[in-house]
Amino acid sequence: xxxxxxxxxxxxxxxxxxxxxxxxxxxxxxxLLYSPSMLSQTLENGRKLADEALERLLPPLEERPTSIxxxxxxxxxxxxxxxxxxxxxxxxxxxxxxxxxxxxxxxxALEMLHTYSLIHDDLPALDNDDLRRGRPTCHKAxxxxxxxxxxxxxxxxxxxxxxxxxxxxxxRVKIIEEISRATGTVNGMIGGQVxxxxxxxxxxxxxxxxxxxxxxxxxxxxxxxxxxxxYAGASPxxxxxxxxxxxxxxxxxxxxxxxxxVTQTSAQLGKTAGKDLASEKATYPALFGIEGSxxxxxELLEAASNAVEYFGSRGDSLKSLARFLVERRT
Ligand code: IPE
Ligand code: IPE
Ligand code: MG
Ligand code: MG
Ligand code: MG
Numbered sequence: 001x002x003x004x005x006x007x008x009x010x011x012x013x014x015x016x017x018x019x020x021x022x023x024x025x026x027x028x029x030x031x032l033l034y035s036p037s038m039l040s041q042t043l044e045n046g047r048k049l050a051d052e053a054l055e056r057l058l059p060p061l062e063e064r065p066t067s068i069x070x071x072x073x074x075x076x077x078x079x080x081x082x083x084x085x086x087x088x089x090x091x092x093x094x095x096x097x098x099x100x101x102x103x104x105x106x107x108x109a110l111e112m113l114h115t116y117s118l119i120h121d122d123l124p125a126l127d128n129d130d131l132r133r134g135r136p137t138c139h140k141a142x143x144x145x146x147x148x149x150x151x152x153x154x155x156x157x158x159x160x161x162x163x164x165x166x167x168x169x170x171x172r173v174k175i176i177e178e179i180s181r182a183t184g185t186v187n188g189m190i191g192g193q194v195x196x197x198x199x200x201x202x203x204x205x206x207x208x209x210x211x212x213x214x215x216x217x218x219x220x221x222x223x224x225x226x227x228x229x230x231y232a233g234a235s236p237x238x239x240x241x242x243x244x245x246x247x248x249x250x251x252x253x254x255x256x257x258x259x260x261x262v263t264q265t266s267a268q269l270g271k272t273a274g275k276d277l278a279s280e281k282a283t284y285p286a287l288f289g290i291e292g293s294x295x296x297x298x299e300l301l302e303a304a305s306n307a308v309e310y311f312g313s314r315g316d317s318l319k320s321l322a323r324f325l326v327e328r329r330t
Contacts, residue, residue, distance in 0.1 A: 046086035079134035091228030192216025218250025
């Protein structure tokens with residue numbers, strides 16, 4: 001408790017200005033503390049909600065053609081962290097102080113899009129990876145043709161799910177617009193993947209590297225936060241703060257992914273470690289070193305935390321998640 005207060009310079013000063021200083025100081029400290037067990041519960045509940053929705057929304061294994069449904073489920077149910085649905089749900093909680101009914105379907109659609117991006121990222125023509133989420137990659141298990149189609153199918157199913165979200169039609173259209181742009185070619189996921197491939201075996205400048213990471217990864221993470229907010233009825237100001245949070249934490253997320261590729265083992269990551277160096281990828285450690293990259297991630301974490309100050313105590317779970325994303329080991 002005391003450590004957390006010391007880390008928050010404004011808190012003690014604020015408490016001293018009040019008549020019931022001691023009590024409000026305690027309250028301010030309590031607000032700053034989102035305990036590890038609260039974070040574990042947020043992660044666990046979010047994962048459970050996302051998994052149940054995915055189970056319900058993906059075609060069953062026995063549905064014809066079974067090969068592609070097996071491939072889709074192989075990659076989706078391989079033990080991903082489900083961070084994107086969790087961020088989406090916690091953005092909704094920051095806005096409405098509760099989980100809007102049916103938001104898990106939005107989270108599931110975002111996870112389908114993320115999984116599609118991973119299946120395609122692993123293909124021989126892209127990163128050529130054999131291991132994903134602790135399992136053989138989709139093309140290793142099912143062949144390249146089915147893997148390409150499984151990625152496509154997760155994408156089309158995601159939009160099918162989005163078209164049926166249980167929120168006002170205007171919000172539904174905004175959500176679809178936000179997600180389709182974030183995964184597209186202009187500052188979006190596909191654009192980032194293209195420049196990531198084109199930058200292999202070169203030493204890109206810092207601006208190009210940031211463009212790659214913001215586009216291939218931060219754009220979709222930002223869309224998770226923004227659309228979670230929109231689903232919960234966020235005001236334009238609230239959307240702006242969520243966007244700001246997402247842009248910072250999304251970039252930090254990919255910087256940390258680059259660092260983990262160098263510092264962790266394949267067994268720890270459930271994907272091939274050391275792959276970026278072998279493929280001469282444009283990464284933050286390659287340009288700024290491991291310590292320089294960690295410093296950048298820490299700065300982005302601070303910027304993200306400042307952005308959700310706007311929500312007061314309702315933003316505490318997002319703040320805590322942001323720290324978790326930066327400090328994660330997998
Ligand atoms: C991996 O994302 C791909 C990147 C964008 C860096 P995650 O680290 O969220 O992967 P899963 O979903 O937990 O497998
Ligand atoms: C992947 O980046 C980004 C997307 C899938 C869009 P990486 O290529 O670094 O992801 P990993 O390390 O294979 O998970
Ligand atoms: Mg890649
Ligand atoms: Mg990859
Ligand atoms: Mg990586």
